Amino acid sequence: MAIFKDRHYFRVNLEKKTDESLWMKCKSCGELVFKRRVRENNNICPHCGEYFFLTAQERIESLIDKGSFTDISKPIVASDPLLFQDTKPYPQRIEEAQEKTALASAIIIGSVTIVGIPVVMGVMDFRFIGGSMGAVMGEQICHGMEEAIRRRQPFILVSSSGGARIQEGLFSLLQMAKTAAVRGRLAEEHLPFISIMTYPTTGGVQASIASLGDIIIAEKGAMIGFAGRRVIQNTIAEELPSNYQTDAFALEHGFIDRVVNREDLREELGKVLGFFVEAQ
Amino acid sequence: MSDERTLDLLEAKIKELRELDKTDGINLSTEIARLEKKLEALREELYANLSDWERVKIARHPKRPYSLDYIREVFTDFYELHGDRLAGDDRALLVGLARLDDRPVVLLAQQKGRSTQENKERYFGMTRPQGYRKARRAMSLAERFSFPVISLIDTPGAYPGLESEELNIGGAIAENLLAMANLRVPTIAVVIGEGGSGGALAIGVADRVLMLENAIYSVISPEGAATILWKEKERMKEATAALKLTAPRLLDLKVVDEVIPEPLGGAHKDSHKTASSLKESLLRHLAEVSDIPLKKLLAARYQRYRSLGRYSTLNDQ
Numbered sequence: 001m002a003i004f005k006d007r008h009y010f011r012v013n014l015e016k017k018t019d020e021s022l023w024m025k026c027k028s029c030g031e032l033v034f035k036r037r038v039r040e041n042n043n044i045c046p047h048c049g050e051y052f053f054l055t056a057q058e059r060i061e062s063l064i065d066k067g068s069f070t071d072i073s074k075p076i077v078a079s080d081p082l083l084f085q086d087t088k089p090y091p092q093r094i095e096e097a098q099e100k101t102a103l104a105s106a107i108i109i110g111s112v113t114i115v116g117i118p119v120v121m122g123v124m125d126f127r128f129i130g131g132s133m134g135a136v137m138g139e140q141i142c143h144g145m146e147e148a149i150r151r152r153q154p155f156i157l158v159s160s161s162g163g164a165r166i167q168e169g170l171f172s173l174l175q176m177a178k179t180a181a182v183r184g185r186l187a188e189e190h191l192p193f194i195s196i197m198t199y200p201t202t203g204g205v206q207a208s209i210a211s212l213g214d215i216i217i218a219e220k221g222a223m224i225g226f227a228g229r230r231v232i233q234n235t236i237a238e239e240l241p242s243n244y245q246t247d248a249f250a251l252e253h254g255f256i257d258r259v260v261n262r263e264d265l266r267e268e269l270g271k272v273l274g275f276f277v278e279a280q
Numbered sequence: 281m282s283d284e285r286t287l288d289l290l291e292a293k294i295k296e297l298r299e300l301d302k303t304d305g306i307n308l309s310t311e312i313a314r315l316e317k318k319l320e321a322l323r324e325e326l327y328a329n330l331s332d333w334e335r336v337k338i339a340r341h342p343k344r345p346y347s348l349d350y351i352r353e354v355f356t357d358f359y360e361l362h363g364d365r366l367a368g369d370d371r372a373l374l375v376g377l378a379r380l381d382d383r384p385v386v387l388l389a390q391q392k393g394r395s396t397q398e399n400k401e402r403y404f405g406m407t408r409p410q411g412y413r414k415a416r417r418a419m420s421l422a423e424r425f426s427f428p429v430i431s432l433i434d435t436p437g438a439y440p441g442l443e444s445e446e447l448n449i450g451g452a453i454a455e456n457l458l459a460m461a462n463l464r465v466p467t468i469a470v471v472i473g474e475g476g477s478g479g480a481l482a483i484g485v486a487d488r489v490l491m492l493e494n495a496i497y498s499v500i501s502p503e504g505a506a507t508i509l510w511k512e513k514e515r516m517k518e519a520t521a522a523l524k525l526t527a528p529r530l531l532d533l534k535v536v537d538e539v540i541p542e543p544l545g546g547a548h549k550d551s552h553k554t555a556s557s558l559k560e561s562l563l564r565h566l567a568e569v570s571d572i573p574l575k576k577l578l579a580a581r582y583q584r585y586r587s588l589g590r591y592s593t594l595n596d597q
Contacts, residue, residue, distance in 0.1 A: 086509035135589030180457035207450035227440030
């Protein structure tokens with residue numbers, strides 16, 4: 001059953017802006033700040049430096065060479081294989097997420113250049129049901145990696161996800177295996193895979209594709225880990241350190257290669273990619 | 281199940297009458313036969329139409345056979361190998377060499393504890409990073425010497441705790457998924473009890489995925505789903521039904537290959553019989569996958585996982 005009625009969400013247009021409000025209040029310092037300035041500053045509070053969420057569209061803009069984006073996502077949307085209903089039917093949740101984000105799913109696959117280097121990039125959007133990975137996200141990630149193979153280009157994945165999508169049950173869990181299997185092909189083809197973990201990269205996404213990068217970079221302020229603080233405290237009532245699952249924790253314990261400030265990510269990617277491929 | 285107690289009582293009564301029949305020489309055979317018939321009818325009534333939630337309870341039943349019970353009955357010469365060569369030896373995931381009939385195989389087996397002490401040692405069957413890395417070591421061993429890999433899955437999930445996180449449990453699971461997807465030997469996974477999310481999948485990416493009839497396999501526990509989606513842990517029965525996590529439902533959804541039948545009431549009612557069904561199924565599948573040339577087997581495995589998942593396709597104009 002198709003639960004996607006209105007096709008206008010499909011094919012992302014970065015030029016189209018929908019948010020009309022002028023001001024926002026910083027959740028960290030409480031300062032009222034001019035929204036456009038925040039936006040121009042990569043969604044970083046110009047007053048205190050707090051990072052706000054980036055939508056997938058904003059994330060792409062912040063990383064790529066201006067004007068280089070083409071949406072190459074597969075034209076697919078979630079179906080409802082389990083006919084899942086919790087407090088709402090699953091199709092309704094999908095529709096609401098599509099309304100809210102103007103996206104077809106929780107991920108966009110794009111063909112872009114970064115500092116002149118052509119790459120295939122997947123970017124998740126946390127607003128879309130917590131960036132959770134169901135069959136569509138799994139398929140899009142695999143499609144992205146296959147496009148990278150076809151074009152002989154590096155693959156970059158920017159994760160922002162709480163984990164597997166509960167509403168698709170075992171199908172969601174198995175996306176972890178699916179993405180890992182296709183990641184193996186990328187390795188056989190000797191094409192670099194750079195995984196960028198942002199706030200949050202947890203659960204089934206951290207325990208699969210996001211942790212399988214040749215190089216793993218965390219954005220400053222990322223949350224990285226498998227089981228959330230609440231799960232641990234409910235299951236085994238263990239005291240957790242204040243830096244639990246922070247970028248610093250992940251770096252200290254050796255899960256990631258580097259932590260990078262948001263404003264430096266694009267340049268950093270250019271630098272890393274330069275070791276593997278030449279700019280055009 | 282409260283009705284289960286009635287069954288147990290009746291069973292005890294029959295046993296008692298049998299003793300009397302034997303020792304006191306009183307002829308009670310008609311009475312015994314009558315009660316046995318009643319018992320059978322009750323059993324059928326109770327177990328023929330198990331709800332999904334009842335299956336969850338059977339999957340977690342404290343008397344359910346665990347991996348070591350099956351290892352004793354299905355395999356011979358189990359030779360356990362310890363340690364991940366890095367951080368420790370997880371007692372919730374056992375690995376080793378064994379023979380299935382005469383054929384050497386590598387076993388990856390998740391093990392729950394029976395006693396409080398044993399459960400403490402085995403972290404209630406929850407695998408830690410040390411366990412996943414030990415499993416990966418065993419996979420490499422299997423690949424090097426062309427031993428098939430057989431996984432027995434039984435875990436509420438990967439162990440959530442500070443130590444697990446410090447040892448990057450998510451990364452350990454991810455590496456296993458990648459390793460198993462490309463492992464150059466035949467692989468079979470059987471969910472024998474609880475298939476708890478990523479903690480189960482980390483040894484479950486196989487050429488054949490089988491489930492015992494009352495085993496469950498899910499992206500999240502019913503309690504977890506109830507807490508997150510319904511905001512009430514007590515709604516776990518609804519969550520169970522919604523998640524479609526039982527073996528028959530997953531067979532319908534074509535995500536598992538076969539359901540191995542259990543005796544009426546569950547594997548614990550007759551563990552020998554369950555073990556022999558498991559053995560029959562393992563031998564049959566192992567013979568099938570071993571007959572496929574490796575290149576074809578790997579291509580089929582890749583195709584199986586590559587094509588997993590359902591979605592709707594739009595006309596892209």
